[in-house]
Amino acid sequence: MNEILSVAVAGCGYWGPNLIRNFSSLPDCRVKQMCDVDEGRLAHMKKLYTSTATTTKFEDLLNDEELDAIVVATPVHLHHELAKKSLLAGKHTFLEKPMASSSAECAELVALAAKNNLTLMVGHTFIYSTPVRKIKEIVDSGEIGEVQYISSRRLNLGLFQKDINVTWDLAPHDISIILYLIGRPPVSINCQGKAHVDKKIEDVTNMSLNFDNGGFAIIHSSWLDPNKVREMIIVGSKKMIVYNDNEPLEKIKIYDKRVEAPPHYDTYAEFHYSYHYGDAHIPYLKQVEPLKVETQHFLDCIRNGKKPETSGLDGLRVVQILEAASRSLKIDGAKVEIDLDLGKKSAFA
Numbered sequence: 546m547n548e549i550l551s552v553a554v555a556g557c558g559y560w561g562p563n564l565i566r567n568f569s570s571l572p573d574c575r576v577k578q579m580c581d582v583d584e585g586r587l588a589h590m591k592k593l594y595t596s597t598a599t600t601t602k603f604e605d606l607l608n609d610e611e612l613d614a615i616v617v618a619t620p621v622h623l624h625h626e627l628a629k630k631s632l633l634a635g636k637h638t639f640l641e642k643p644m645a646s647s648s649a650e651c652a653e654l655v656a657l658a659a660k661n662n663l664t665l666m667v668g669h670t671f672i673y674s675t676p677v678r679k680i681k682e683i684v685d686s687g688e689i690g691e692v693q694y695i696s697s698r699r700l701n702l703g704l705f706q707k708d709i710n711v712t713w714d715l716a717p718h719d720i721s722i723i724l725y726l727i728g729r730p731p732v733s734i735n736c737q738g739k740a741h742v743d744k745k746i747e748d749v750t751n752m753s754l755n756f757d758n759g760g761f762a763i764i765h766s767s768w769l770d771p772n773k774v775r776e777m778i779i780v781g782s783k784k785m786i787v788y789n790d791n792e793p794l795e796k797i798k799i800y801d802k803r804v805e806a807p808p809h810y811d812t813y814a815e816f817h818y819s820y821h822y823g824d825a826h827i828p829y830l831k832q833v834e835p836l837k838v839e840t841q842h843f844l845d846c847i848r849n850g851k852k853p854e855t856s857g858l859d860g861l862r863v864v865q866i867l868e869a870a871s872r873s874l875k876i877d878g879a880k881v882e883i884d885l886d887l888g889k890k891s892a893f894a
């Protein structure tokens with residue numbers, strides 16, 4: 546394999562340029578082609594990356610024998626079609642989140658990548674961020690005790706999407722972080738929501754993920770909120786973590802707070818909860834752009850044949866949860882059971 550890997554990025558809208566900037570900054574990578582059906586976007590990108598070729602035809606990427614990998618950052622309804630062509634052309638493939646429009650599409654891509662021995666990675670960016678990795682370290686160390694519940698809010702005014710609702714747009718981040726932290730799949734999902742602006746596409750949703758040990762997580766997603774909120778609270782039996790991604794430096798605060806019930810009591814008069822109020826601690830976090838770590842990880846996985854930390858299978862699991870949320874939305878939030886292990890079996894069948 547070449548020392549310098551050649552990559553092409555398809556989709557130069559809002560997010561694609563961030564991927565192009567990060568891949569271009571890596572010493573072991575060359576962004577050889579940029580592809581978009583919109584010539585205006587390509588003309589803009591050409592001004593920034595003068596030596597990179599541009600094309601409106603995705604087929605030009607497939608036919609380029611020097612290309613090692615294709616990165617897909619188009620609208621979600623095109624992910625499966627473009628990634629399938631990329632894998633069939635023998636290219637390692639990076640797909641933005643959510644991986645595809647259905648779990649069947651995801652499973653097909655996972656199987657195709659495995660069959661052809663190609664790296665398939667999904668852009669669950671937050672898994673590569675310093676605060677999320679630090680929270681994982683704290684949770685795994687046992688410092689906060691047993692995780693009792695997680696509450697996540699990802700709110701903003703927009704950006705309204707045309708092909709997916711707000712759950713499919715924003716919640717993949719929360720779901721991927723929660724699965725990473727908890728390390729087990731949920732067994733059922735409830736999701737309620739409303740479509741206000743475009744009457745067919747929900748712009749506010751509230752989902753809960755229920756786990757087999759009784760734990761649960763709540764995800765509130767909104768494109769209709771005056772404030773940009775990116776907050777996750779992890780409540781443990783001993784301590785609680787507040788993660789505010791909008792904070793420039795102090796993104797994580799660990800609160801030494803908990804509530805304890807008396808071990809036994811005979812009369813109501815004897816019963817008192819004990820509230821513990823201790824110090825709050827702010828761990829130091831190194832400032833690194835998550836996308837830089839993510840793009841380097843993709844190249845390293847191609848080189849070493851390693852499974853990405855956010856593999857196709859992880860993308861499939863997130864999409865299975867999104868599908869269950871869509872089913873629950875249709876029945877006004879009633880519980881939908883899921884078995885994510887089924888996805889694992891079907892992906893490798």
Ligand SMILES: NC(=O)c1ccc[n+]([C@@H]2O[C@H](COP(=O)([O-])OP(=O)(O)OC[C@H]3O[C@@H](n4cnc5c(N)ncnc54)[C@H](O)[C@@H]3O)[C@@H](O)[C@H]2O)c1
Pocket residue numbers: 555556557558559560561580581582583586603618619620621623641642643668669670714
């Ligand atoms: N990881 C993250 O944090 C993150 C953040 C934002 C968006 N995203 C994801 O990135 C993807 C793109 O989102 P966006 O907000 O940039 O969308 P966008 O609509 O701004 O950009 C998509 C681009 O794809 C182009 N396109 C459409 N069809 C194409 C084709 N056949 N070939 C090549 N280009 C084509 C469009 O012209 C457009 O320029 C989505 O999957 C989204 O969920 C990820």
